[in-house]
Amino acid sequence: MDDQPIPLDAETKAVEQPEDHRDELRLWLRLLTCSTLIEGEVRRRLRESFDVTLPRFDLMAQLDKAPDGMTLSDLSKRMMVSNGNLTGLVERLAASGHLDRQVSRTDRRAQVIRLTAAGRAEFRAMAAEHEGWIAELFSDLSRKEQADLMRLLAKTKLSARRAIAGETQ
Amino acid sequence: MDDQPIPLDAETKAVEQPEDHRDELRLWLRLLTCSTLIEGEVRRRLRESFDVTLPRFDLMAQLDKAPDGMTLSDLSKRMMVSNGNLTGLVERLAASGHLDRQVSRTDRRAQVIRLTAAGRAEFRAMAAEHEGWIAELFSDLSRKEQADLMRLLAKTKLSARRAIAGETQ
DNA sequence: GAAACTTGTTTTAAGCTTAAAATAAATTCA
DNA sequence: TGAATTTATTTTAAGCTTAAAACAAGTTTC
Numbered sequence: 403m404d405d406q407p408i409p410l411d412a413e414t415k416a417v418e419q420p421e422d423h424r425d426e427l428r429l430w431l432r433l434l435t436c437s438t439l440i441e442g443e444v445r446r447r448l449r450e451s452f453d454v455t456l457p458r459f460d461l462m463a464q465l466d467k468a469p470d471g472m473t474l475s476d477l478s479k480r481m482m483v484s485n486g487n488l489t490g491l492v493e494r495l496a497a498s499g500h501l502d503r504q505v506s507r508t509d510r511r512a513q514v515i516r517l518t519a520a521g522r523a524e525f526r527a528m529a530a531e532h533e534g535w536i537a538e539l540f541s542d543l544s545r546k547e548q549a550d551l552m553r554l555l556a557k558t559k560l561s562a563r564r565a566i567a568g569e570t571q
Numbered sequence: 572m573d574d575q576p577i578p579l580d581a582e583t584k585a586v587e588q589p590e591d592h593r594d595e596l597r598l599w600l601r602l603l604t605c606s607t608l609i610e611g612e613v614r615r616r617l618r619e620s621f622d623v624t625l626p627r628f629d630l631m632a633q634l635d636k637a638p639d640g641m642t643l644s645d646l647s648k649r650m651m652v653s654n655g656n657l658t659g660l661v662e663r664l665a666a667s668g669h670l671d672r673q674v675s676r677t678d679r680r681a682q683v684i685r686l687t688a689a690g691r692a693e694f695r696a697m698a699a700e701h702e703g704w705i706a707e708l709f710s711d712l713s714r715k716e717q718a719d720l721m722r723l724l725a726k727t728k729l730s731a732r733r734a735i736a737g738e739t740q
Numbered sequence: 741g742a743a744a745c746t747t748g749t750t751t752t753a754a755g756c757t758t759a760a761a762a763t764a765a766a767t768t769c770a
Numbered sequence: 771t772g773a774a775t776t777t778a779t780t781t782t783a784a785g786c787t788t789a790a791a792a793c794a795a796g797t798t799t800c
Contacts, residue, residue, distance in 0.1 A: 423706035429717055430609065430705045432724045437606035438651050439731050440599065449759085457786065475748055482607050487787050489750055494785085511748045511795045536599045537592035542730030543723070548598055551723040554716055555601045561711030562608050618789085626756065644778055656757050658780055663755085680765045680778045 433558075440539050447535055452528050457483075458500075459532070461491055462517060462525040465501060471516035473506065500524065602727075609708055616704055621697050626652075627669075628701070630660055631686060631694040634670060640685035642675065669693065 445456045464480050465472065474492065478485045492515055495501050500521030506512040517525065540548065614625045633649050634641065643661065647654045661684055664670050669690030675681040686694065709717065 421703075421706075423702045425717065425721075426706040426709045427702050429709060429721050429724075432721060432728065433602070433606055434610070435651075436724050436727050436731065437602055439728065439735070441603070442651065443731070443735050445758090455758095455785075473748075474750095478748095482604075482611065483786090484788055485749065486751075486789085490786075506748095509748080509796070513749080533592045533596050534590070537590075537595040539731045539734045540595045540598060540727065542733060543726055547723055547726065548594065550719065551727065552594075552598050552601060554712070554720040554723065555598075555605050557712055557716065558605050558709065558720065559601065559608065562605065562612070562708045564711060565708045566608070566612050614788090624755075624788095642778075643780095647778095652756090653758055654779065655759085655781075659756075675778095678766070678778080682779080 440536075443539065444532070444535060448528070448532070451531060452524075454528065457491055458495055459525075459528060461488075461495060462500065462521060463529065465515060465517045466522060466525050466529070469516075471504075471514040473512045473514060475512070477515065495521070609705075612708065613701070613704060617697070617701070620700060621693075623697065626660055627664055628694075628697060630657075630664060631669065631690060632698065634684060634686045635691060635694050635698070638685075640673075640683040642681045642683060644681070646684065664690070 441456070448454050448456055448459055460481060461477065464477055468476075472480075474485060474488050477492075478488050481488070492501065492503065496503060499518060501515055501517050503513040503515050506514050543551065610625070617623050617625055617628055629650060630646065633646055637645075641649075643654060643657050646661075647657050650657070661670065661672065665672060668687060670684055670686050672682040672684050675683050712720065
């Protein structure tokens, strides 16, 4: 079979023909599939084992790392979800006694959200199991493969951030 | 420094001490961050450029690949979302004239969902832009890095599927 | 100090998502 | 055949999620 030569324009550069980015698209769909697959399973196990939703678990995970508490804005940035979303989430977790809120002493607009002792204990128990599930889901990757994937995802994160910053200013 | 020997039990097997899976957890969180970051930006651009939601775009993408149409169950499996979710999504896209449904001739329970001509045209226009966005978001990765990432994610997908199949039967 | 602005949070309306229960049609099998 | 099971879809109730608008308190600038 004949090769199709790439058409060139006057400046000896490949002509602005509709570029083919199918490989990048496939890469993105595969990344999304992995993410959806694992997230769905984690969601299912959290519900079955602890009757808790993934968003609640994620929120508690953030608070567990911040003993002095966080404001809604901090949480919103860290979790990459909207402010309005957090208002409801925090409301429900406060109602169930997992966390408490106090108006900040330095800024009367802001609230400081903290895990209660009960909330922290409950989270720690869940987190221990959760860590094991994740290890199990990734267990067919060797140490080296895990390290390589980690590095490539770090680069992907930077690449996406740069592209987003460029677009949004 | 002395190496800490791994404690062995009577059967010469490593004792059930709390294992450290922090690396796998970090890997999962990084994967999730990449996915959330890119997904959020794609969602934002779809809304700004075409006033369409990501779930609608995803549904149309599946149908575009299936000229003979698909049932709700097919779509549900492919998109990894619940059946009930699709009922509503298809309902709204049918109402806006993007797709149509016909009762299957071979199975009176099932409906065959297809893009309309208008729906297909609209999707193709969006898809062309979308592919460029994805390429841009991944553009800091070299060809080789993209290929490596692709391979590692394929392995991750298999690993997760195996772990999930083992648990759920 | 007042006006302009930025930042922190809540509200609203719409849509997405799920799990579980319900319904209905098809298939299996005794 | 008829009962039991499976498969395809819808309904329901609850919660998640977002964007946009509103509000309220802090900061900057003149």
